[in-house]
Amino acid sequence: MQLPETQVAVLEAASADDPRTVESIAEQLDRKPAAVTRAAFELEDEGLVAVHESTEESVSLTEEAETYLEDGLPEVRLYEGALDAGGDGDSVQMGQVIGASGLDGDAVDIALSNFARKGYGEIDSGEITPTPDADPDSDAEAVALESIADGDSASVSGGTLDQLERRDLIERSERTVRSVQLTDAGVTELMAGVETAQEVDRLTAELLTSGEWRDVEFSEYNVAADAPDIDGGRSHPLRSMAERVKDVLVGMGFEEMHGPHADAEFWINDCLFMPQDHPARTHWDQFALDVPPMGELPDDVRERVESAHREGVGEDGQGYHSPWGEEMARQIDLRGHTTSLSARYLSGLAEGDLEPPQRYFSIEKAYRNDEIDSTHLLEFFQIEGWVMAEDLSVRDLMGTFTEFYEQFGITDLRFKPTYNPYTEPSFELFGEHPVTGEVVEIGNSGIFRPEMLEPLGIEHDVMAWGLALERLMMLVTGAEDIRDVHGTLVDLDYLRTEEVRY
Numbered sequence: 395m396q397l398p399e400t401q402v403a404v405l406e407a408a409s410a411d412d413p414r415t416v417e418s419i420a421e422q423l424d425r426k427p428a429a430v431t432r433a434a435f436e437l438e439d440e441g442l443v444a445v446h447e448s449t450e451e452s453v454s455l456t457e458e459a460e461t462y463l464e465d466g467l468p469e470v471r472l473y474e475g476a477l478d479a480g481g482d483g484d485s486v487q488m489g490q491v492i493g494a495s496g497l498d499g500d501a502v503d504i505a506l507s508n509f510a511r512k513g514y515g516e517i518d519s520g521e522i523t524p525t526p527d528a529d530p531d532s533d534a535e536a537v538a539l540e541s542i543a544d545g546d547s548a549s550v551s552g553g554t555l556d557q558l559e560r561r562d563l564i565e566r567s568e569r570t571v572r573s574v575q576l577t578d579a580g581v582t583e584l585m586a587g588v589e590t591a592q593e594v595d596r597l598t599a600e601l602l603t604s605g606e607w608r609d610v611e612f613s614e615y616n617v618a619a620d621a622p623d624i625d626g627g628r629s630h631p632l633r634s635m636a637e638r639v640k641d642v643l644v645g646m647g648f649e650e651m652h653g654p655h656a657d658a659e660f661w662i663n664d665c666l667f668m669p670q671d672h673p674a675r676t677h678w679d680q681f682a683l684d685v686p687p688m689g690e691l692p693d694d695v696r697e698r699v700e701s702a703h704r705e706g707v708g709e710d711g712q713g714y715h716s717p718w719g720e721e722m723a724r725q726i727d728l729r730g731h732t733t734s735l736s737a738r739y740l741s742g743l744a745e746g747d748l749e750p751p752q753r754y755f756s757i758e759k760a761y762r763n764d765e766i767d768s769t770h771l772l773e774f775f776q777i778e779g780w781v782m783a784e785d786l787s788v789r790d791l792m793g794t795f796t797e798f799y800e801q802f803g804i805t806d807l808r809f810k811p812t813y814n815p816y817t818e819p820s821f822e823l824f825g826e827h828p829v830t831g832e833v834v835e836i837g838n839s840g841i842f843r844p845e846m847l848e849p850l851g852i853e854h855d856v857m858a859w860g861l862a863l864e865r866l867m868m869l870v871t872g873a874e875d876i877r878d879v880h881g882t883l884v885d886l887d888y889l890r891t892e893e894v895r896y
């Protein structure tokens with residue numbers, strides 16, 4: 395006959411004459427009692443053993459009892475204290491006795507309430523008279539505590555157990571004791587020879603149809619084992635990162651902006667007070683599209699933008715005093731930054747009138763004719779954002795960045811003054827790469843100039859920024875080359891394994 399391994403072991407350990415407890419078999423086989431119990435019941439189903447059950451009282455000591463085991467019962471200590479204080483048959487002041495016994499707190503009351511009951515002496519009007527021949531060494535309760543500690547509660551009388559339970563010194567519970575005894579059939583099978591059935595690690599169609607599944611032993615699951623990697627579809631890690639950024643910004647009270655990737659230069663550059671002869675507006679930096687120009691620009695904004703470029707804004711404003719042509723403003727480019735969205739939203743074109751406070755963000759692509767290297771791509775994601783409020787300062791800007799980047803564990807931000815035609819003051823942001831230790835530029839920001847805001851019809855302060863999503867990703871995940879993170883040169887292994895939680 396073939397049986398699973400544990401059943402064979404239990405069968406061989408069992409005896410026909412002498413029922414053995416599951417615990418003793420488990421100890422002998424060095425297996426868990428639960429596994430032996432399971433095997434015993436399976437063997438019983440086969441008629442090879444009988445499992446007998448009985449209940450047994452188990453007694454355990456409470457914490458209080460454990461301390462008495464160390465220090466002695468309080469009443470015994472009181473008795474010894476009384477003898478030490480000189481009361482061998484004579485009465486002694488209670489205070490003296492307690493002092494000599496070393497008892498304090500609740501232990502004093504416990505001692506006093508058991509002292510007379512157990513014949514250690516008399517307590518009367520503040521005096522204690524110990525019984526000269528009381529024998530603390532044979533104190534039934536103290537002896538019982540020792541026996542229970544040794545696992546021999548059977549030798550303790552029922553009366554003493556009841557007394558200990560009343561004193562909360564023991565806990566009694568019932569437990570089921572199972573013993574295994576070989577049946578005649580079991581003896582016969584054992585003599586005929588029992589073999590260990592092979593373990594099977596997967597259920598097959600053959601096992602099912604043949605009915606053999608009943609007899610084979612299935613190996614246990616190892617939930618800690620390494621499983622093969624499965625390369626199924628999953629979110630791009632940069633997408634997950636974008637979602638996480640979005641969660642953070644929405645949590646900070648921002649609303650999302652959306653808008654065209656290919657847009658009129660008007661929204662990309664002119665509204666940002668970028669002079670039309672600015673180097674960033676050449677094809678060295680941005681991609682122009684060979685498509686018809688934008689048909690209509692909103693008249694009033696167009697006029698005010700033109701005038702800001704020519705004469706500036708305010709009483710002593712300074713424009714660029716250089717030519718400004720609508721034709722160039724209507725040319726369609728791939729946006730070199732998503733600040734075009736901020737211009738659109740601020741103009742009210744997208745959202746209607748905006749009263750402060752307002753907070754907007756976008757996580758969209760920008761396109762630049764850059765040289766591709768470990769920190770530059772032609773297409774990348776910008777985390778654009780702006781806050782419109784009554785009074786804003788550089789502190790608000792720095793505080794917002796500190797709060798934002800903290801959510802990603804970046805706490806060592808650095809700020810460097812820079813220049814943008816559309817912000818004053820302006821700051822570049824830097825963070826340290828966790829692997830290379832290099833200080834990496836992660837964003838650009840500032841407070842929008844009146845030359846930008848007035849033509850858009852904004853009378854309040856607006857602070858704004860453009861942060862690089864890929865650079866944030868590199869700081870968070872330790873990726874060292876932007877080309878591995880996103881784009882046509884991406885590292886597939888990185889895409890398969892990188893975990894970005896959001």
Ligand SMILES: N[C@@H](Cc1ccccc1)C(=O)O
Pocket residue numbers: 730731732733814817837838839840858859860861
């Ligand atoms: N447009 C800037 C970022 C920026 C946005 C808004 C204000 C200031 C800076 C860039 O692309 O680098």
